[in-house]
Amino acid sequence: MFKQILAAVDGSKHAFRALDVAADLARTYGGDLNILSVYRHHSAVENTHSLVRPSAEVPDVDTAMNAYAKEVVARACDYVRDNYGIEAAGYVRRGQPARTIVAAANELECDSIVMGSRGLGDMTGLLLGSVSHKVTSLAECTLVTVK
Numbered sequence: 001m002f003k004q005i006l007a008a009v010d011g012s013k014h015a016f017r018a019l020d021v022a023a024d025l026a027r028t029y030g031g032d033l034n035i036l037s038v039y040r041h042h043s044a045v046e047n048t049h050s051l052v053r054p055s056a057e058v059p060d061v062d063t064a065m066n067a068y069a070k071e072v073v074a075r076a077c078d079y080v081r082d083n084y085g086i087e088a089a090g091y092v093r094r095g096q097p098a099r100t101i102v103a104a105a106n107e108l109e110c111d112s113i114v115m116g117s118r119g120l121g122d123m124t125g126l127l128l129g130s131v132s133h134k135v136t137s138l139a140e141c142t143l144v145t146v147k
C-alpha cells in the first residue's frame with residue numbers, strides 16, 4: 001500500500017494539506033508520488049441542468065485553462081521537492097474532474113488517491129466538496145481525504 005500514490009490538486013490550501021499527507025505517505029512507505037490537476041472542458045456543461053450550450057469552442061479559453069492547470073501542477077511539484085525532497089511526476093488532464101481523477105488513478109495503477117475534503121469552492125459549511133464526494137463513491141482504490 002502507498003507504493004503508487006496519486007495526489008489530486010486544484011491549487012487550494014486544502015490540496016496543499018493533502019500534498020503534505022501524500023508526501024509523508026510516499027516517504028514513509030517508499031512510494032512514488034504522482035500529482036494530477038484536471039481542467040474542465042470549457043464547453044462542457046455535464047452535471048448541470050443548463051439548457052444553453054455554447055455553440056462553438058473558444059480555443060483560447062481551453063489554452064488558458066490548460067496553462068493554469070499546468071501551473072498548479074508545477075507549484076505542487078515544487079512544493080514537495082522543496083519541503084520533502086520528493087521528485088513527483090506531474091500530470092494535467094482535461095475532463096470531468098472526479099471521473100478523470102479516478103480514471104488516471106486506474107491508468108497509472110495507483111494503489112491510493114490523496115485529496116482534500118474541500119477545495120476552491122466557497123460553499124462554507126459543506127463537509128465535502130463535489131469532487132471529493134464523487135471520488136469517494138467512484139474510486140476503485142484506497143482514498144485518503146484530508147481535512
Ligand SMILES: Nc1ncnc2c1ncn2[C@@H]1O[C@H](COP(=O)(O)OP(=O)(O)OP(=O)(O)O)[C@@H](O)[C@H]1O
Pocket residue numbers: 008009010012014015018036037038039097101114115116117118119120121122123128129130131132133
Ligand atoms: N480540478 C481538479 N483537479 C484535481 N483535483 C481536484 C480538482 N478539483 C478538486 N480537486 C481535489 O479535490 C479536493 C476537494 O475539492 P472539491 O472541488 O471537492 O471541493 P470544493 O471546491 O470545496 O467544492 P466544489 O468544487 O463542489 O464547489 C481538492 O482539495 C483537491 O484535492
Ligand SMILES: [Mg+2]
Pocket residue numbers: 010119120121129130131
Ligand atoms: Mg472545487
